[in-house]
Amino acid sequence: MLGASREVGRSCFIVNTDKKIMLDCGLKIHNKEAPHQYPLPPPLGVDAVVLSHAHLDHVGFLPSVFDHYNPAVYATPPTRDIAELLLLDSAKIILEDTGVLPYKRSSHAKAMKAFSLRSYNEIISLGDTSIKLMDAGHVPGSSGVLVEEGGKRLLYSGDFKLSDTQMHNAAQVEKDVDLLIIESTYASRDHPNRLDLESQLVQRAREIVVDGGNLLLPAFAVGRTQELLSIMQRHAPEIPVWVDGMGVEASKIVSGYPAYVRDVRKFRQYFAGCKTVKDMRERKKVLSTPSVIISTAGMLQGGPAMQYLLSLNEQSEIIFTGYCVEGTNGHNLLNFGYVEKDGERIVPSVPVKYLDFSAHAGRSELFDYVKRANPKKVVCVHGDNCEGFAEELKLEGFDASAPVAGDKVEV
Template identity: 30%
Template sequence: MAQVKMTFCGGAQSVTGANYLIETETGQKILIDCGLAQGSRFAEDLNYAPFSYAPAEIDTIIITHAHADHFGRLPKLYRDGFRGRVLTSNGTRDVMEQAFPDNWQHIAEEAKFSGHPPLYTEADATGVMELVEGLDYYQTVDLGQGNSMSLLNAGHILGSSLVHLEINGKVLGFSGDLGNSGSLLMPEKDFIKDADYITVESAYGGRIHEDKTEREAKLLEALMHVVAHKGALMLPVFAVERAQEILFVINKLVENKIIPVLPVFFDSPLAIEMTRVYRKHQSEFNQAARDLIASGDDIFNFPGLRLTESVMESKKINDTPGPKIILAGSGMSTGGRILHHERRYLPGPDNAIVFVGYQVDGSLGRKILEGQRHVRIYNESVAVGCVIKAIGGFSGHADQPQLVDWVERANESGKLKKVFLVQGEDESAIALSEAIKAKISVDTVIPKMGESFEL
């Protein structure tokens, strides 16, 4: 059987920057994801570094989902010569289309601040979007030379996909980011059951999530603190999925009169736009969410909600006395409007900040969460005196038991030869490796950046 070579060009021993190259003996080259490195002090250097392969030689790239650490370097790939096919789900295509203008704005601002050229141009983002083909789940696509692929539901965010790749008679499975069971909006994740090799994320490979039934109670606890003290509740949210989930929960709390009607500022133009994309794809929600919509509940709207799309509207949030809730990006406090609110409200004990998503090592969100009493925002030292909470039950990532179960199910055919553990810090990947080997007899590998394997 002909050999297949897989190289880990990103996402190895790192949570972000997913980028995996598959090469066949006949010269076909396929990429899985092309993400930005995020969070660490080396991220900018990694993103600007040349690709370790010739972009012009890539035939196809498959994007698992529309988070920047999985698709954010696509325009740079295009800028450097890529003109092949970009395959992804219909939902991911629509999310990417809205995300690129926002990403470009941040790229341009960062370049201006640091004094180097932008990572890519707006024309590069437009150009690569013209190459994107949206696919239905379970649709088989011919890649040429007898190879094929299909996408399955990953249950992580709208459009998130597992990749089932048949290359030279071998089945390669890629998890992308695996969703957490019990999502408020997404259906349960699928399984790849006939794989020879699988590449699995390990962001929470060493963790067991808290009980999902506690997520609303914990949010309510923080919310009642700011109601009692007339403070501000800050919610750093990712524009895709987490923002919509939080709206969903607040809608429930308001409409069931569990909390009073109070100002809820949705202060993220991108998240507002993404919510419109979610409305377009509500047929992809889980049954419970679809039933609510069918009953007439507008799950993303409720009394008190204010959409602050313009900068002027955002600045006026300061004029509204507490209690109030502010949803803004970015989810890890690495940029976006949340920084302005954090600079203003972090010092006050009447206020609270609640993290509802993963905080990568080195990010401002991680520093706040780990208890730093002073942080730097816009080159100012800002005291941290507010209530700080993290709610793991909102996590969009599978935890260790779910990841182990997913790998076990991948071995149902009995032909699973190797499991590659990626997209996690070393400690998480090692813990997941040990947990997998305690359950099934399979070779687990934690690849290094740039390491290649013959499959």
């Protein structure tokens, strides 16, 4: 266990079979105590890296592996393309925050060249070890990972969702495994009904636009941007929708992979119905037009969303739809009513709300996933209350634990 132990962020695990296989290699961004936190150093040798998806808490530290090793990197095609997009932006942010990259500059290019692309349910053979990627229903290209060797079966859930969304079908679950490594992000609560949330969002958007305001939806580039624009275009095509920031490029990438989207024809239609922002001049035009604005960054750590936030009129509103890490502007705005820019605290004058459009499994889905996988052992990771989740699983009869970084688990 190199990361994501009793925390959300820096997911990274080493599986020792006849090969050393790294599952994910992420970073923890914008933590309250430190700008960025990284996984523990891997043991000597990494034969392969398998990526569950391209969010930075799962892929953001990947280049560091190539400071010392040159493993193959296995992932779905959209994960590779989105990882390249986000890693370049991440490097820029890290340099701005700290002045130095935590890996060699040349390692980014090495990592990108090392990708070996795989489809869902395709068998990857590494010596006596076989690996399979399965749809996780989280973001485009997201995967659960099954590792098999010597009759033992390990399942890593990655981030997943067991119910359908606008963009994705529910996650696949492998049955009867020896060890399950499962995310625990929302082990303490369930999410509201998805259709009710969509209705609330669309209704509020209509009210704000009629009043002459803008509805600002800070959104992650991958997954959430595509989900939100699809909801708006499906239910309220008459409302102008602008997409800004990295979500534009991410949406173009997603459009190119029909096998990794629930209905790519509809998504292409929805994306074409939106307007994309190209420069600062257009941003001023956007603000003068009552509309919905979907923009990065989802946690307001930079990106065009911060620029919009500081210029909204009093008829406008901000709605967060995803998780905001403690210490980020998004978390501070939701909980304390302020954001920070250039060391100054700013209190926006518009209402701020939250609708839970999470792409993660809620509490009931987490328990359902464990029961379907029927594991001999469960390791709970990627959550703020992994220990509590493990204790509840024990009460259900499962051999469950929540290890700390550096711990080993025998299969």
